Amino acid sequence: MHKEYQQRRSQLMAKIGNGTAIFRSAPMAVMHNDVEYNYRQDSDFFYLTGFNEAQAVAVLAPHHPEHQFILFVQPKDREQEVWSGYRCGVEAAKEIYGADAAYPISELDEKLPQYLEKADRIYYHLGRDRNFNDKVLRHWQMLMRTYPKRGTGPIAIEDTAPVLHGLRLIKSEMELGLMRKAADIAVEAHNHAMEFTQPGHYEYEVQAEIEHIFRLRGAMGVAYPSIVASGKNACVLHYIENNRQMQDGELLLIDAGCAYGYYNSDITRTFPVSGKFTPEQKILYEIVLEAQKKAIAQVQPGNPYNLAHDVAVRTLTEGLVEIGLLKGEIDQLIEEEKYKAFYMHRTGHWLGLDVHDVGVYQYGDDKPQILQAGQVLTVEPGLYIVPDTQPAEGQPEIDERWVGIGIRIEDDVLVTSTGHDILTAGVPKEVREVERI
Numbered sequence: 001m002h003k004e005y006q007q008r009r010s011q012l013m014a015k016i017g018n019g020t021a022i023f024r025s026a027p028m029a030v031m032h033n034d035v036e037y038n039y040r041q042d043s044d045f046f047y048l049t050g051f052n053e054a055q056a057v058a059v060l061a062p063h064h065p066e067h068q069f070i071l072f073v074q075p076k077d078r079e080q081e082v083w084s085g086y087r088c089g090v091e092a093a094k095e096i097y098g099a100d101a102a103y104p105i106s107e108l109d110e111k112l113p114q115y116l117e118k119a120d121r122i123y124y125h126l127g128r129d130r131n132f133n134d135k136v137l138r139h140w141q142m143l144m145r146t147y148p149k150r151g152t153g154p155i156a157i158e159d160t161a162p163v164l165h166g167l168r169l170i171k172s173e174m175e176l177g178l179m180r181k182a183a184d185i186a187v188e189a190h191n192h193a194m195e196f197t198q199p200g201h202y203e204y205e206v207q208a209e210i211e212h213i214f215r216l217r218g219a220m221g222v223a224y225p226s227i228v229a230s231g232k233n234a235c236v237l238h239y240i241e242n243n244r245q246m247q248d249g250e251l252l253l254i255d256a257g258c259a260y261g262y263y264n265s266d267i268t269r270t271f272p273v274s275g276k277f278t279p280e281q282k283i284l285y286e287i288v289l290e291a292q293k294k295a296i297a298q299v300q301p302g303n304p305y306n307l308a309h310d311v312a313v314r315t316l317t318e319g320l321v322e323i324g325l326l327k328g329e330i331d332q333l334i335e336e337e338k339y340k341a342f343y344m345h346r347t348g349h350w351l352g353l354d355v356h357d358v359g360v361y362q363y364g365d366d367k368p369q370i371l372q373a374g375q376v377l378t379v380e381p382g383l384y385i386v387p388d389t390q391p392a393e394g395q396p397e398i399d400e401r402w403v404g405i406g407i408r409i410e411d412d413v414l415v416t417s418t419g420h421d422i423l424t425a426g427v428p429k430e431v432r433e434v435e436r437i
Contacts, residue, residue, distance in 0.1 A: 108135075168357070189211075284383050289429060304370060349378055380410030
């Protein structure tokens with residue numbers, strides 16, 4: 001583990017050359033009054049250090065003669081640790097996390113200038129912590145005021161995202177091992193949810209079964225608030241109330257994943273509550289499934305990222321025309337985005353330390369991201385016949401038999417050197433597998 005983080009820092013330092021990079025830990029988040037959420041480290045900070053405490057700053061200074069990796073952390077404090085948990089402390093920060101130098105966080109203002117004064121620029125992401133943003137800017141301004149006397153110092157501030165997030169986009173073997181584990185746990189949870197679901201159960205009961213397995217198998221918890229949406233609730237993309245009683249003849253859409261070792265899974269399945277699709281549900285489901293299969297087939301090294309979305313959109317549009325929810329020439333319908341009345345989101349996103357992980361999707365209008373081995377993305381087309389949807393001009397009225405049906409199918413897909421690997425393939429999605437009657 002230590003070598004993994006060291007290698008990541010080395011890769012970043014090679015990119016910043018004579019610069020100095022500053023990373024701030026995530027703040028503690030307050031649930032209510034003086035009760036805090038479980039701590040979740042900033043993903044960039046964790047990626048480079050593996051350090052999982054608040055009130056910390058990491059500095060990378062490749063040009064410094066002695067200290068290239070510096071940590072500022074909370075010192076040991078027995079009284080505070082009794083209340084809030086053990087701290088690593090200053091000395092152990094060097095021993096455990098490989099820092100060349102470590103200081104109490106209270107000494108940041110005093111010690112930081114020595115790591116900035118010979119740098120040609122500061123790499124720092126202006127985040128939500130305005131006080132810390134101001135602190136970094138003050139240090140830069142002070143060094144700029146004395147620049148004429150020394151002739152050295154950071155003459156610019158550059159965001160860390162463009163240099164770091166390209167590294168995070170390509171997963172190492174260690175990262176993929178954690179992501180496979182997160183996927184395996186979520187696969188087990190989804191399969192159990194399919195078996196457990198029946199008319200009369202409440203959405204929150206299914207949620208409890210899923211999240212029980214997450215924790216039982218060692219996951220940190222949910223990757224995001226679990227979506228357990230029955231009936232027309234499935235037409236709400238980020239539905240999280242999960243309080244409705246499921247009825248015979250409805251579909252249940254479950255979008256749930258877990259975090260394991262900070263890495264995430266993200267799976268969606270839609271299936272009949274009572275075990276059998278209605279004719280309309282089956283028709284829409286098979287359109288979405290075909291779109292997903294064709295989109296996944298485009299996840300190949302060398303293909304543009306957006307090709308999977310384009311293929312999914314075409315397949316969905318053709319299906320909507322075939323069943324009479326859209327009419328017109330396919331290319332024109334796509335160009336005019338008529339499908340968006342029924343499919344309003346993209347077909348996927350990067351996945352990793354963050355559920356919507358970092359990484360560029362498009363470099364300007366005519367230069368898409370090209371898929372490379374080691375990238376992980378979701379593929380998740382859907383169709384949602386939202387109640388009260390008004391047909392676009394020139395489009396047919398929506399037959400009532402389709403209204404209130406929402407379907408999404410999502411898998412986590414790794415780009416390999418020869419094609420792709422579906423990490424979440426263990427959850428059934430074929431009609432014959434999903435139906436239980």
